[in-house]
Amino acid sequence: MAGILDLDLVAARDALRAREISSTELTSAYLSRIEATADLNAYITVTADKAQAMAKASDERLAKGEGGGLEGLPIAVKDLFCTEGVLTTAASHILDGFKPTYESTVTGNLWSAGAVMLGKTNLDEFAMGSSSATSYYGPPVNPWRGAQDSETRLVPGGSSGGSAAAVSGWAALAATGTDTGGSIRQPASLTGIVGMKPSYGRCSRWGIVAFASSLDQAGPMTRTVHDAAVMLSAMAGHDPKDSTSAAEPLPDLEATLDSGVKGLRIGVPAEYRVDGMPTEISEIWAKGIAWLKDAGAEIIDISLPHTQYALATYYIIAPAEASSNLARYDGVRYGLRVDGGSLDEMYANTRGEGFGAEVQRRVLIGTYVLSAGYYDAYYRKAQRVRTLIRRDFDEAFGKVDAILTPTAPSDAFAIGANEDDPVKMYLNDVFTVPASLAGLPGLSVPAGLSARGLPLGLQVLGRMFDEPMVLRVGRAIEKAATFTSRPAMLEGI
């Protein structure tokens, strides 16, 4: 059993093609593993029957020598993607009982490529958070525990925490995530897996429950950089149903993966050395720089001068868009309705009960920053700063091919920590948010362990639509880091 779970996505793909294993066998192993790891609370919904049926169909195709790029590979889907006939919650009470009659473009692409759906993973409510603890379905748990404290349950990061927990706990071969300000990269860092946010527009947003439309982007969460390249190739593509989807053709992401970094110029931004950054974060960053240098890259000090405003800018733009995007959850057409004496009362009751505290906070902030008299001071100014941040990157990418930074300012923290201090929670996104605002591709790769024995990731950023470069640099770090550590829970299975 352990042998089959030990295979990463690419290895499993090859084994399936070689008919060494069957998808039914692989899928069953994962379904058993999901049961065994129920304590992780990684899934909101497990679609075991669907998974078995899909696996069977994949086996039939594989037997005929047919099948797509992900044929027979069992994966999990963040419960922010609408899936036809399958409960879709966004981890919110307000979407109670909501089963879409349609399939999101990205998941549709995955199923067309032959992937098998294991279920829907837990997340922060409406993807708002960095711990996944704002889920109406209770917090997912990080498979990792501190070396000296194996009792304390840790967060898997957020908002794609359920996907991260599932992949790192081997309860899925890979999973989809979405990243608005770091929601793929930060959980990947905290759980020791690879997470990639592609360029804005690479993956269609059609059928993904919207949080902040100008930032939301789907991406893969996998065990290896190669896995991420394979999975992203299946997810991405132009979609006429999403006006912001890019017409840019996706290059062959596997072809240049192992080209190495010799002669590449890697930028190291001074502004990411933030005050109070833990030593182990600076140390892992320094290690990453050294690895790339040793592999032949040229390290260049760069400046991204508006970095310090990124977090504030993000926490104006994202809530502003969210306040409007979430207006449709009004109890009129689907999901939760809590009746009232009048239409306004019904709205207030439904949204008051249906949305959790963090969602309400962001809707309030967003409503405030868009209000007459405040719009110019907040929203319009934030848009201007966003342009400056984008310009910073444009200038930097005139001098470098990729940028290396830490992914998150700390390792995984305890469930319940930071919950009474939203600003402290928001600081988790400090390194990931600037690239989100600029729409650039970013990848988190596991690089080492913290003093507490918890994973730490490094982030690679690239030019717009230059995913091949990001993956290539990420692959070089992965090779140099030889990160083979696993959560203790995986020992002996």
Place this chain on the structure above:
Amino acid sequence: MSEPYRIQGETGAWEVVIGLEVHAQVISKSKLFSGSATTFGAGANTQVSLVDAAMPGMLPVINRECVDQAVRTGLALEAKINPVSVFDRKNYFYADLPQGYQISQYEQPIVGEGVVHLDLPDSETKEVGIERLHLEQDAGKSLHDQHPSKSYIDLNRSGVALMEIVSKPDLRSPEDTAAYIKKLRSILRYIGTCDGNMQEGSMRCDVNVSVRKPGDEYGTRCEIKNVNSIRFVQQAIEYEARRQVEVLEEGGSIKQETRLFDANRGETRSMRSKEDAHDYRYFPDPDLLPLKLDPARVEALKAALPELPDVKKARFIAEYGLSVYDASSLIEERAIADWYEALVKGGNGKRDPKIAANWTISELFGALNKAGFDLADSPVSADALGGLIDLIGDGTISGRIAKDVFAEMFETGKDAAAIVEEKGLRQVSDTGAIEAIVDAVLAENQDKVAEFRSGKDKLFGFFVGQTMKRSGGKANPGMVNELLKAKLTG
């Protein structure tokens, strides 16, 4: 110049200042941001896509045809077409607004300033400035009378494209305003961008009214929402202007507010004050990219525009020698103008355009009105009316008989020549035959002949009438006149 429209108050005459926001439903097969159909009168909630119902994760995609329609309209209003425009979200909660926001255009509309030329009575003209035109989605419809305690929602209209056409405050009377709406409607119908049907709600007006003493600065305005006929617009303006004058003359001030027009009572009522106005929290819709128009596309749309009412009218006056009045009535609707031109150009070009205009305007329109028909339903085609006019032209029938023939044509849909033959209505131009009738009439009325000859000239008409009557209306009236003249005075 005719007298300007004034409200006479106790302190003197007041001028009324009016501006209009017209919501015109775009003619398009599908909605502004979804593929749903837009047919009027379909069963409730049968034309609703996932986008229109604002299901989670659904995204708007701009309908190119709606954009083209807005550009055509802008061009027809001689307006600036903005190469870049932006869609914004106008946020508010209502049960028939599924997204919780309306996608509209706020700071950067697709069409900028333009102009509408009005033809007023007494051949006066007036220019009304267009401030802007923008594209936006319509909301759904709430039905409050279907259930004692519940409201029903029909989302068929949700997402249908509207053009909001905003005029400058250039209108000064209810009549000006009516003329503006009619002219705007005529232009929209010409270019096929809106059917202008106010009853079905495909054209709706918000009317901004203020009053001032002539020469003063603009007064504070009130907006009267959703008035749905030209007559109501006029009534609403009259009532509202008088109300404002009364308030001001009593020493009060006008509060900027939104008002409703109650058609049953002919009055406007306060709906909400400026303080209670929604804060719509407009911001650019992040689901849509700025709308960029290729100049070549705009040029192509411009080149394909049909001849517009003003140009057509000038041409009708110049080419056909029509009066301004006749030309104006004939060009108001493109179908009528086309019908008229088909009529004039038929019959080897021998038809007199003025006679054709008279027949079209007096006889055809009269008959259509009486029957409650549209031109499209007319039982008499342009060809058929042409046939009738040709029969007058070549002397086959008299104008008098022609009216009867027309009535018969309208009734039965038959051809003029066939009716004339069938009923033996051919004009008698045989001198001998007419002379015989004239002689008989004179013989029967010898006393009147004597009176005439002794100076009672007016009796000539009596003899004409009697002769025509005896001929069954078929005698050539010119010949009857000549013969009578010769016999009575000779």
